[in-house]
Amino acid sequence: AQSVTQPDIHITVSEGASLELRCNYSYGATPYLFWYVQSPGQGLQLLLKYFSGDTLVQGIKGFEAEFKRSQSSFNLRKPSVHWSDAAEYFCAVGANDYKLSFGAGTTVTVRA
């Protein structure tokens, strides 16, 4: 079965600074990878996804992620953070069984 680790529970970043959230997965074959964002009191919204092809994936809200097979990673990045990016971020991995496994999440705080 697949699994996901998000090593950082909480990250604080200054507005305008860059952001990188780490995600490591465990799966024997090529996984399907996702990043979701959850704003306070809201459901989860898909930021981006990787199925195959180009390993650098562009998403919504200026986010991108890079799939690195050799490192079993799918880290999320944003060059310049806005106060509205304060939220909880979840990495998820899917396999051919059509179920997603989620990481524990990383909470991002943005300071002025």
Added chain:
Amino acid sequence: DADVTQTPRNRITKTGKRIMLECSQTKGHDRMYWYRQDPGLGLQLIYYSFDVKDINKGEISDGYSVSRQAQAKFSLSLESAIPNQTALYFCATSDFPPGELFFGEGSRLTVL
């Protein structure tokens, strides 16, 4: 209207009571899921259904049951609620594999 609707959004109940959380979707997806979110644990899969006649247990199904009344409706029941079932519950749907999920806004359940 939201594509995936959960009711109720908030519920407080007492230990031993029977609770039903309902989910309906207008996306036309065959696959529906119930997840539970706890702080620091991410999302854990309770049950999933690939069509009306197909229901499967997820990682944490003990103490829960589900009913798929129609393609668009998937209900989660707690037959006898206990305090450690206090959590945020999400319904989700997906179309063809590899399973990008579309989430409802969540149902917050408190069991006293």
